Amino acid sequence: MEKCREQVREKGMWPRFHRCKRNAVKDGKCLQHHPDTIDAKAEKRLKEWRAKIHGSRIVTAQERIEELRKQIESLMAENAALTSEICRLKAKTGEAINVHI
Numbered sequence: 714m715e716k717c718r719e720q721v722r723e724k725g726m727w728p729r730f731h732r733c734k735r736n737a738v739k740d741g742k743c744l745q746h747h748p749d750t751i752d753a754k755a756e757k758r759l760k761e762w763r764a765k766i767h768g769s770r771i772v773t774a775q776e777r778i779e780e781l782r783k784q785i786e787s788l789m790a791e792n793a794a795l796t797s798e799i800c801r802l803k804a805k806t807g808e809a810i811n812v813h814i
């Protein structure tokens with residue numbers, strides 16, 4: 714049976730290659746080295762990468778939303794405190810204090 718025509722890099726510090734030892738199944742290549750398999754793998758990796766990026770963007774946006782929600786709560790509390798302070802001063806002085814909130 715014909716062997717795969719792919720050159721495979723050997724492990725180690727120096728680049729050395731040997732011919733793939735698997736049997737060729739399609740177009741003179743083994744299943745692992747056939748372009749169809751390589752494309753499918755690349756596509757899978759790309760999908761995973763996109764999902765990861767997309768996921769992290771959502772997480773970042775959710776964190777930002779939570780941060781802004783806390784900021785809004787704190788500003789509303791501050792606003793309420795100032796409003797009651799203004800009402801207290803108005804009642805105390807009897808003066809019309811024009812503050813737009």
Ligand SMILES: [Zn+2]
Pocket residue numbers: 717718719733734735742743744745746
């Ligand atoms: Zn091969």
